[in-house]
Amino acid sequence: xxxxxxxxxxTRAKVAGPIPLPTARRLYAVLRSPHVDKRSxxxxxxxxxxxxxxxxxxxxxTINALMEVELPTGIDIEIKL
Numbered sequence: 001x002x003x004x005x006x007x008x009x010x011t012r013a014k015v016a017g018p019i020p021l022p023t024a025r026r027l028y029a030v031l032r033s034p035h036v037d038k039r040s041x042x043x044x045x046x047x048x049x050x051x052x053x054x055x056x057x058x059x060x061x062t063i064n065a066l067m068e069v070e071l072p073t074g075i076d077i078e079i080k081l
Contacts, residue, residue, distance in 0.1 A: 001051060003069050004077070008055050011062040017053040024048040 001018055008015045028044040055062065066079060 001053075003071070004053060004066065007065045007069055008053075008058070008062055011059060011065055013058045013062045014056040015053065016056065018051040019054070021050040021052055024050070 005015055005018070024047070026046045026048075028046070029041045030044065031038060032040045032042055055066075063079070063081075066077075071077065
């Protein structure tokens with residue numbers, strides 16, 4: 001997240017954010033033993049945290065710089081013009 005904001009600011013674009021959006025939460029219940037104890041279940045949870053970064057007045061240099069930023073595995077970005 002910090003890399004994206006720093007990259008946008010280095011190309012002299014105005015940045016607003018990051019703004020936290022609601023967290024998507026998904027619960028899973030799995031049987032521990034399908035034969036003996038059908039009432040015994042394990043619960044797992046998956047959370048997806050989203051942030052919004054609004055880049056105002058981007059230049060072509062800003063967009064090219066954002067496309068080249070290396071992000072860790074599991075982090076996705078979506079660029080809308």
